[in-house]
Amino acid sequence: xxxxxxxxxxxxxxxxxxxxxxxxxxxxxxxxxxxxxxxxxxxxxxxxxxxxxxxxxxxxxxxxxxxxxxxxxxxxxxxxxxxxxxxxxxxxxxxxxxxxxxxxxxxxxxxxxxxxxxxxxxxxxxxxxxxxxxxxxxxxxxxxxxxxxxxxxxxxxxxxxxxxxxxxxxxxxxxxxxxxxxxxxxxxxxxxxxxxxxx
Amino acid sequence: xxxxxxxxxxxxxxxxxxxxxxxxxxxxxxxxxxxxxxxxxxxxxxxxxxxxxxxxxxxxxxxxxxxxxxxxxxxxxxxxxxxxxxxxxxxxxxxxxxxxxxxxxxxxxxxxxxxxxxxxxxxxxxxxxxxxxxxxxxxxxxxxxxxxxxxxxxxxxxxxxxxxxxxxxxxxxxxxxxxxxxxxxxxxxxxxxxxxxxxxxxxxxxxxxxxxxxxxxxxxxxxxxxxxxxxxxxxxxxxxxxxxxxxxxxxxxxxxxxxxxxxxxxxxxxxxxxxxxxxxxxxxxxxxxxxxxxxxxxxxxxxxxxxxxxxxxxxxxxxxxxxxxxxxxxxxxxxxxxxxxxxxxxxxxxxxxxxxxxxxxxxxxxxxxxxxxxxxxxxxxxxxxxxxxxxxxxxxxxxxxxxxxxxxxxxxxxxxxxxxxxxxxxxxxxxxxxxxxxxxxxxxxxxxxxxxxxxxxxxxx
Numbered sequence: 001x002x003x004x005x006x007x008x009x010x011x012x013x014x015x016x017x018x019x020x021x022x023x024x025x026x027x028x029x030x031x032x033x034x035x036x037x038x039x040x041x042x043x044x045x046x047x048x049x050x051x052x053x054x055x056x057x058x059x060x061x062x063x064x065x066x067x068x069x070x071x072x073x074x075x076x077x078x079x080x081x082x083x084x085x086x087x088x089x090x091x092x093x094x095x096x097x098x099x100x101x102x103x104x105x106x107x108x109x110x111x112x113x114x115x116x117x118x119x120x121x122x123x124x125x126x127x128x129x130x131x132x133x134x135x136x137x138x139x140x141x142x143x144x145x146x147x148x149x150x151x152x153x154x155x156x157x158x159x160x161x162x163x164x165x166x167x168x169x170x171x172x173x174x175x176x177x178x179x180x181x182x183x184x185x186x187x188x189x190x191x192x193x194x195x196x197x198x199x
Numbered sequence: 200x201x202x203x204x205x206x207x208x209x210x211x212x213x214x215x216x217x218x219x220x221x222x223x224x225x226x227x228x229x230x231x232x233x234x235x236x237x238x239x240x241x242x243x244x245x246x247x248x249x250x251x252x253x254x255x256x257x258x259x260x261x262x263x264x265x266x267x268x269x270x271x272x273x274x275x276x277x278x279x280x281x282x283x284x285x286x287x288x289x290x291x292x293x294x295x296x297x298x299x300x301x302x303x304x305x306x307x308x309x310x311x312x313x314x315x316x317x318x319x320x321x322x323x324x325x326x327x328x329x330x331x332x333x334x335x336x337x338x339x340x341x342x343x344x345x346x347x348x349x350x351x352x353x354x355x356x357x358x359x360x361x362x363x364x365x366x367x368x369x370x371x372x373x374x375x376x377x378x379x380x381x382x383x384x385x386x387x388x389x390x391x392x393x394x395x396x397x398x399x400x401x402x403x404x405x406x407x408x409x410x411x412x413x414x415x416x417x418x419x420x421x422x423x424x425x426x427x428x429x430x431x432x433x434x435x436x437x438x439x440x441x442x443x444x445x446x447x448x449x450x451x452x453x454x455x456x457x458x459x460x461x462x463x464x465x466x467x468x469x470x471x472x473x474x475x476x477x478x479x480x481x482x483x484x485x486x487x488x489x490x491x492x493x494x495x496x497x498x499x500x501x502x503x504x505x506x507x508x509x510x511x512x513x514x515x516x517x518x519x520x521x522x523x524x525x526x527x528x529x530x531x532x533x534x535x536x537x538x539x540x541x542x543x544x545x546x547x548x549x550x551x552x553x554x555x556x557x558x559x560x561x562x563x564x565x566x567x568x569x570x571x572x573x574x575x576x577x578x579x580x581x582x583x584x585x586x587x588x589x590x591x592x593x594x595x596x597x598x599x600x601x602x603x604x605x606x607x608x609x610x611x612x613x614x615x616x617x618x619x620x621x622x623x624x625x626x627x628x629x630x631x632x633x634x635x636x637x638x639x640x641x642x643x644x645x646x647x648x649x650x651x652x653x654x655x656x657x658x659x660x
Binding site: 010014061068097129132 | 399557559
């Protein structure tokens with residue numbers, strides 16, 4: 001996927017499914033998620049940190065168990081954001097593999113993990129990953145590219161007086177966080193540019 | 200360090216998400232779902248007849264062959280359409296006066312990849328139990344006698360405690376209080392509801408619990424009761440019961456696969472119902488093959504569909520109807536050129552799930568470009584995105600892929616290559632054998648690997 005806006009649009013267009021966002025630099029995944037979540041508007045989301053353990057956290061299990069066993073989606077079901085601990089790829093793959101139905105249920109899920117863990121993750125979750133073909137993006141290679149509507153939405157959300165929240169799990173992941181002012185300056189600069197540039 | 204907290208968008212954020220251009224393509228995208236087996240529900244794509252497999256006919260023959268219940272394994276690579284064929288078989292007999300098909304789904308369980316025989320038995324019992332009230336005898340619950348026996352066995356097995364309203368069961372460290380009268384007109388309904396819920400909970404949790412060595416693979420009483428219930432269904436409906444067990448192929452643990460496919464066969468043999476079970480492809484090959492075939496016979500295999508060449512040549516290699524029918528079913532016949540369809544069919548490797556996902560990505564690209572029909576650039580972008588999955592393929596996998604393609608041997612070692620992202624395709628040939636082919640999406644990675652290995656290696660080839 002070429003941009004965070006494309007990832008957001010894909011989540012909206014398909015309205016279900018499991019998407020994978022990989023990252024090298026923490027600041028890049030923060031940047032990408034700020035854009036994706038802003039463009040998703042009022043879509044509710046629920047975040048989980050998945051540790052490098054064979055057992056999934058109980059709150060996540062409870063949500064997946066419910067979603068997996070229901071035949072129809074609830075209207076207010078949240079998008080699931082799963083932040084895999086930076087070494088969790090190998091063990092979280094098998095743990096999540098059987099939950100494809102619960103993860104894919106409307107409005108879907110976004111799994112966030114370190115880029116170099118993606119291979120191990122997918123080998124441990126072959127069934128889940130067989131549904132993720134073309135559902136993958138790397139935060140570090142996304143372009144700052146968006147259409148006019150998205151530009152308006154981003155400008156209103158980030159360059160006004162508001163301060164949209166971001167997932168708390170980001171503060172737990174290792175690496176240097178994105179500076180708020182730097183992000184706003186970056187966004188202002190790119191929103192004002194006619195031509196797309198690299199994020 | 201688990202956290203789970205809900206965050207709604209704050210008031211300052213945009214209330215409306217991005218608006219997508221409404222178009223015929225968006226409608227088609229909404230109709231495309233790789234997650235629901237084709238033909239399984241109203242919202243799913245219709246099932247398209249297969250050119251490479253005749254699984255439904257094979258199952259027909261198996262069921263017609265013996266006097267007693269049949270035992271059949273259904274296998275094939277990830278995404279090849281095993282569930283779709285199972286549903287096609289179930290649908291074929293939906294109105295049958297003599298056959299009663301019940302779909303049992305292991306995917307509703309926790310960690311199906313580690314489920315052993317107990318997980319499979321509980322999936323059978325749970326889905327057959329709910330089938331009674333939800334499908335077969337609408338709103339009518341099973342007879343009280345059998346319900347009491349099952350409830351009593353579950354209470355014993357799960358060490359539930361009785362209280363003044365019903366029972367308290369414990370799953371995953373949490374108590375579940377079951378009130379016999381809650382929301383039900385009579386006690387029978389209350390008991391049947393508890394049995395349905397507890398079988399569901401037990402299926403989700405008990406498959407992975409530490410086993411009591413005295414129970415063996417499966418508690419004997421549970422098998423006996425499940426069998427008694429199946430007999431009741433058979434006698435009451437006056438139909439032969441066929442259990443269709445889907446997603447058993449999700450089992451990835453070798454121990455669990457051995458237990459389910461080999462060690463537990465004496466239990467499966469006791470069931471008074473025919474059994475069609477999907478099986479992990481890799482465990483029907485290699486070391487376990489002869490043991491598995493000893494009980495189940497040769498598995499029914501769903502193979503990938505034929506792949507057209509990437510470039511059309513003089514009209515003697517048309518795009519197979521299979522792909523045309525899928526795009527027809529989502530209203531894309533006039534919005535996608537024959538050449539673009541050919542490219543998608545080629546890169547799908549004949550795996551229907553991959554084809555549907557590539558098609559969905561193509562449609563997304565076209566929609567985001569505000570196009571009214573699919574153009575070649577949208578297809579190329581989708582293929583390129585899918586090829587990126589193969590960048591993570593480790594060298595040892597590429598080496599094995601290289602070796603198997605050259606020698607046409609070594610499938611038993613190719614477990615990883617048969618899984619997602621699929622590197623190796625097993626295709627049928629007219630004489631009844633199979634050939635191994637590199638998945639078209641993996642070709643680029645393999646070519647780069649061969650180039651890295653150097654000219655001497657290439658010359659050897």
